[in-house]
Amino acid sequence: MNLVQLLVDSLALGSQYSLVALGIGLIFGVMRMINFAQGDLITFGAYMLVVPTVSDVAPPMIAALPTPLLIAATIAVVALAALLTERLAFRSVRRKGADGPTLLITSFAIGYFIQSVILFLNTGRPKSVSILPELSQQIVFAGVRVALVDLVTIIASLGLLLTVGLFLNRTRGGIALRAAAEDFLMARLIGVKADRVIAVAFLVSGALAGAVTLMFVAKTGVLDFRMGVPLAIAGFVATVIGGMGSLTGAVLGGFALGLASTLLQSLLPPDLRPARDAFLYGLVILVLLVRPQGLFVFGPGRERV
Amino acid sequence: MKSPPPTAGTFVSLAIVVIALAGLGYLMPGLSRTVIESFIYATLVVGLGVFVGNTGIVSFGHASFAMIGAYGAAWFTCCEGMRQVFLPGLPDIIAAINLPLPVAALVGMGIAAVVAMFAGAVLLRLNGVAASIGLLSFLFMVKTIYENWDGWTSGQSSLVGLPMEVGIAQAAAGLIFVLCLALIYQGSASGLLVRAAREDEVASRSAGVRVWRERLICFTLSAAITALGGVMFAHYLGSISVVQFWLDLTFLTLAMLVVGGRNTITGAVVGALVITSLRDGLRTLENGVPTPFGIAEIPEGVQEIALALLLLVVLVARPRGITGGREFNFFR
Structure with missing residues (x-):
């Protein structure tokens, strides 16, 4: 296989x-929870x-819209759905002071719920849908x-990663998010609103999931009620090998x-x-065995107590 | 989060319940399928619960052990005379041996325990969430291997012709056996140490608990118990395939454990009984039930949605499960 081809792939x-992985990492940062539902979003x-x-x-629904609207609508719908999972489920569990395993299982249950509803409405048979047909050609x-x-996916992803990076580093909301990820209690004490910062994390992470939807479907053109699961697994694995809690690590891990x-x-x-x-x-x-703290984490691997 | 001390009383109490339910299954043949299935699920969930409850680590990998056990036993029980036709990769020595089910079950448990010991030696160096994800990677790995290991597993198609020897009595015996194992472990020194590490890993380490070693013991035992559940499942249905031991089973068993109460053996059993009954009820409704007002029927697929909702409601309203984190005991 050609080197350029390999690189592009x-x-x-x-x-x-x-x-x-970034979507999962953002939520992990503020809630210390791996969000299983990311793939199902x-x-x-x-x-x-x-x-x-x-x-x-x-028949197409959002897929029938003109390209700019199609992109905006998909991202908006998924971001809203992510926000809804937080508002309806995670918030109540979190308010009860749930421990890590309980949150993990909650997200697993939400993921399964989304799958079951999709299965119920659409049956388990794969369907085909064609979006962004102008991307399906080969170029030299x-x-x-x-x-x-593939090229568009790479460019769009780099753009998104850059945007999220700017948001996290240059805006008030982004800085609050990073502060909360660093030390949730301390951030609250200096005036970061817990509910809002978590909602923002879900919104951003949902928007990223929406973007992945577009890239994935544009490439494969196939719908399956479990199509998101392998992606989510890859995302978890990427966050873990990149180093839990490090957003740069999650991206590099991916x-x-x-x-x-x-x-x-x-x-x-x-x-x-x-x-x-x-x-x-x-x-x-x-990798986990050799570097349990993650590939891209430097310094002490163990949490301080 | 304190678990009550395990006692022989809990074992006897749970065993009595199991025997009573088995009797009910014999008296009412319409219920026998539900009883057998709930016993098999209870065995699987007790296996999962031994690890999740004692260590506090959520495992997404236990369905693999049910599969490893089921195939391990099937290599010695399946389709006499025809075995190498279905499984051409099986060496002649294995193909020539026919074991009675209980012995084959022990072989399946042993294989799963050995795999768990090696896998756990690696995976249990991780903590908390990372360990859960590691176990999930393990589930994917084992599934992919078994799907492509055609000669031994018949790959993506199912292996049929297993003796269907698991009835009410066998399922009850299997469940009581694993209850005994699980409760002995819970009261053992290793069980206490591993729960100490669950409550505060750093403190228990500083008090000299070798956390990795204790977790590995716990993991190996729980894998063996789960494997027995898988063996019983295979020899109840008479056929196995790789997809039976995949995300659906992972979700179902975890839901049972959490709904029942994840820190106790009682919780594992209760969760399995409650959810199996509920699923069977809904399944009957999905097929349609005649009533004086016409046929009562719910659309197919409601079962899965109901299960996910039930799990969410329990997580929000009663995070410690139906049993509330207490072991069941008549003699208290």
């Missing part, structure tokens, strides 16, 4: 992973592209033919995972390729 996959966004129906062919880039959708996945795909002998994920997750466990 791994960056495209890695940028999707890193957006998911991606699925939710994808199914909002079409009219819910039990028949095999689904640096002497190699690459899919345009790219590292994309690279490892693409490399395994092209380097493994063909008869082992179907089992690629086994090697990938084996590699992940190996």
Whole structure:
């Protein structure tokens, strides 16, 4: 495989992973909770592209809108859904002073709930939907033919990562978010509003999920009620190998995972390729063993008490 | 978050309940399926609960152990004479041995325990959430391996022809056996130490608890118990496939554990009984029930939504589960 091709493939996959990981990392920062529902929010966004129906062919809903509106509507719908999960479920559990495992299971339950509702309305048969057809062509880039959708995914992701970075570093809301992620109690004592900062984290993370929906569906064109699960898993793994609680680590972890996945795909002998994920997750466990504090965390790996 | 001391009383009380339910299943044949399934789920959930309850680490990987156990036993019980037709990769030695179910079950438990010991040695170096994600990676890894290990597992298709030997008596015996194991462990020194580490890891470390070692013991035992659940499942249905032991089972068993109460063995059993009954009730309704006013029917798929909602309601209203974190005991 050509080096440029490999680079484009791994960056495209890695940028999707890193957006998911950033969404998970933002919520982990303020709530110390891994949000399982992140993947199912991606699925939710994808199914909002079409009219819910039990028949095999689904007429387009959001997918029928012109491109700018389609992008805006998908991101807005998923961001709102994320906000809703916080308002309706996480907030009540959190107010009761729930411990880590309870929050983790709550997010697992919300994810399962979203899946079940989608399954109920759309049946489990995969459906196809076509969005952003102008991206489905191949172009010649640096002497190699690459899919345009991959290039656009990479550029859009870098843009999004930059935007979120600016938001976190340059705006009042973003700084409050980082303060809360650093020390939630202390941030509250100096006037950061707990509910608001968590809501902001969910909103941003939902918007990122919406963006991933668009990239994923534009590339594959297939809807499945569990399509978000592998993405979410990749996101968790990326946050963990990047170092829990470090947003930069989560993003780098996402790219590292994309690279490892693409490399395994092209380097493994063909008869082992179907089992690629086994090697990938084996590699992940190996990384965790060598650097349990994360690949991209420097300094003491243990939390202070 | 204090768990009551485990007692023989809890074991006897729970065993009495299990035997009473088994009797009910015999008297009312219409209920026997629900009783058997709830016993099998209870075995799986007790396995999960031994680890989650004692260590405080949520495991998303236990369905793998049910699968490893189920296939491990099936290698010795499946389809006599035809075994190498379905599983061409199986070596002649294994293919030639036919074991009675209880012995094959022990073999399945043993295989799962060995896998758990190696996997746990790596994964339990992680803490809290990272360990949960590590276990999830493990679930994905094992699933992918079994799906592609065609010669031994028949890959993505299901393996049929297992002897359907698990009835009410066998399921009850299996459950009582694991209750005994789980409660002995809970009262053992290792059980106490691992719960000390759950409450305050740093403090227990400084008091000399070797947390990794105790967690590994707990993990290995819980994997073996879960494996027995998987073996019973396989030999109740008569067939197994990899997707049976996937996210649905992971979610279902975790929901049962949390609804019942995740820090106690009683909670694991109660959760399994309650949710299995509820699911069976809803399943009957989905198929339609004739009433004097016509056929009462709910659309298919309501079952899953109801389960997710029930779990959310319990998490919000009663985070310690129905049993509220107390072990059941007649003799208190």
